[in-house]
Amino acid sequence: MSQTPIDVALIADMLDLQKQERLPHAILLVAPFGFALKGNAKAIAKSLLCQQQSANGCGACKPCQAFENQSHGDYRRLAQAEGKASIGVDQVREACDFVAQTSGYGDLKLLIVDGADKITVPAANALLKTLEEPQGNSLILLTAEFSWALPATIRSRCQQRIIKPPARELLEAFLTNSGQGSVSSAVSDYELLRMAAYAEHSRPQFFQLADSILDALITQQIDVSQAYSQLDKTDTLETVNSLLHATESTCARESDAPNTSRLLALLELQQVLGAVLRRLRLGSTPAKEGLIYQICTLIAQVGRGDLAAVAESKRLLGINT
CATH class of the missing domain: 3.40.50.300 (P-loop containing nucleotide triphosphate hydrolases)
Known part of the structure; x- marks a missing residue:
């Protein structure tokens, strides 16, 4: 690295x-x-x-x-x-x-x-x-x-x-030296920093998977079953941690968007994932299948901006935020 x-x-x-x-x-x-x-x-x-x-x-x-x-x-x-x-x-x-x-x-x-x-x-x-x-x-x-x-x-x-974000040329050099290849000049500084952060982790492809699934679920390009099938084979804690990273990034991008209900739902999702992550780190061992499927369902509800459904999913997950 x-x-x-x-x-x-x-x-x-x-x-x-x-x-x-x-x-x-x-x-x-x-x-x-x-x-x-x-x-x-x-x-x-x-x-x-x-x-x-x-x-x-x-x-x-x-x-x-x-x-x-x-x-x-x-x-x-x-x-x-x-x-x-x-x-x-x-x-x-x-x-x-x-x-x-x-x-x-x-x-x-x-x-x-x-x-x-x-x-x-x-x-x-x-x-x-x-x-x-x-x-x-x-x-x-x-x-x-x-x-x-x-x-x-x-x-x-x-x-x-x-810590201030490094200059663009330093980020590009880091990505190149990390084996990520050259970066297009069309990539924004924000996205470049996120790419560097993913590359810094021992399993950058895992973070990229979570990022792509979150985006596809929110934009309704895939359904809950399809998202679950891709995440089912991954470690539960890593899945939640990566989805939380992806959610924070999406919240930042959506902060200036006109869809207020989706942004509010995204902030709710961020709180839920944070609470679940804390539980897992404290030793909680929920049934993986149920937890990941419910999280995928929650993300799909966030994409629709359905705050009532989001609240119900929080209740099923036992999250009070």
Whole structure:
């Protein structure tokens, strides 16, 4: 996978805050479509831990070399364990204990919580305790594709920073290096960024499938049974996650459209998919066939702008938003 572009201005801002001794205790990193979150979080960490305070690290000092060798004693990255749908409380407690330890290389301890929107409720409560009681000179850097999925108590204790979309030529280069081929000049900057975000995932074709099915259902090019037959063979959590990404993108495109009822229905769909995704990440195991078929039915109702039918589907799914 090609390296994602870095927000140079954001890193420079972080270094300035460090030099002025004004670094916040916690930062929530967000980005359109979640693109380049991991790469930017890592670049910020390397920069702040570098003895030379060099953007993306000088690469020569002892902390930089330790960082590259994954042996830096003052840095840790927390993410969901392999095969798990969420970040658990034991993981968070261990990471918080790390933050509380004395710094070894310098005066900054840095923890990245990658995919903080995948955190369980008990884990969020454990993290909140550390955020409420900062431990010395430490920085907790959270990344989230869906920042609204984080508890409000967590969000309120973080300074939010938005990663700016890279220049078009950088996105085109990223797509080319990722094996996606050249991009037509007719493709809008918005669509180009979305393509890059899909390519960044380990299974970009899965996101593209969800995107095409959502569009075809909404525009009534296929029916519910046809959509279900294509999604039935896919992982349930990945299906819901990908459909949520596609729905957010569609909401953005429809925001200026005259069809108000469809936009309202799309926003309802976004809320439902978000609620279902949270349940799945917390360990809920609904019958896959029923869940995916009901979601496909809901999407078709959204395409018709049938808010009454959407409300009934929400009731059948047990969603109160």
